[in-house]
Amino acid sequence: MTGHVTTLAGPVPVVSAKLTARDRLGGWKVRWGIRRYSYTVDPGLYALGAPSDTSPVLVTANYKLSFDALRCRLEGRAAWILALDTRGINVWCAAGKGTFGTAEVARRIEAAALNQVVSHGVVVLPQLGAPGVSAPEVRRRSGFRAVWGPVRAQDLPAFIDGGLRATPEMRRVRFPLRDRLVLVPLEMTAVAGIALAVLVVAAAVAGFGPGGFSLARVLAGVLPLAAVLAATTLAGTVLTPLLLPWLPGRMFSARGFAVGAVAAAFVLPWMPPTYSTLRLAAAALTMLAGSSYLAMNFTGSSTFTSLSGVEKEMRASLPWQVAGAVAAAALWIAGGFVR
């Protein structure tokens, strides 16, 4: 925030196109899941540069990462930014929930008295907001013509210079390595917590065997398990997302299974010689079912899955994944009682 500009509709706060070190640190923290739900800007109208009544109005969410992604692409330009109240959720997810919606667009246009700020009667909506916003209905309610902007904020300068026209390529959602990589920390940290909980339970269970409880048995049982769970997490939440286009099968569960199989081939030879066959089987099942399941959970982070498709995939995969996990737990516990 760098002061205010005065408009017919009153003062409007000015923001810069330059991200500060603090903005970047905040964005980094959010990607690791730190204070993710309170990373917001106040909803309402902002001025970028020194906009006039002919400058474009760009609508976005009040999630700070969305807001920053927008403004940092517009250096040296003048524009109005209208942040909707999506409760700090990004455009795509908020559109799915309806908070980035027709009513909110119309409400914010009116609250900002936008017809007094600009003379062209056009708002540029992010294309990814379209599942929540009906452009024809926005026009009926607000009088403003809603033009669909590009999917990626980086294409905004070309879109604006082209007379608010997007090329077909600007309209397409892709899922390049870079975007998949960005999602990995969040997937990984979410699963690491669960893996730790499993380890704690396993540590308690592992102590029991012939002749009662022993600490040596806890370590002998749990250390290899830690390696197995780490390999499962790596396979399902890091390798599968990154290698996605090159893995066999259309279903995510199939792709995760393939990576789990490779992980098992690498990890099993390193299991201690004292590990029972039952526990080796448990380890293999954990990596196969676990990686497959975690990969399936990545459907929601991907950009090309449909609800109907995921339902079909889950009907095909979830039963054997659950059976595999239950069998793995049983085999692992039983394995503590045999040689």
Added chain:
Amino acid sequence: MSDLRYLDDVVTLTYDRAKCTGCQQCTYVCPHGVFVMDGNRAVMRDRDACIECGACALNCDFDAIHVRAGVGCAAGIIASWFRGKGGEVSCGPEGAGAGKGTSGGCC
């Protein structure tokens, strides 16, 4: 880049060409280029690329497009079972991945 495809013959998307007025909204909003213009009407170019986001149906003012909109997110579907919402997927306040405006991050 079109390597990343999901399942075929599964989406609920329907299109009634007779109702189309050629307004082009569906070709603007679809993130997967499912609709393109053919003369003065839209055609479904690649139905299996549809992710059932619902943008086209919501923006077609002439009732030519129908789809059961939802989010293709296994975690969300499982969460909805526990909330007892009967399969309806509702996103949690997540999705850090979409900061670049390219979607992603299970909602």
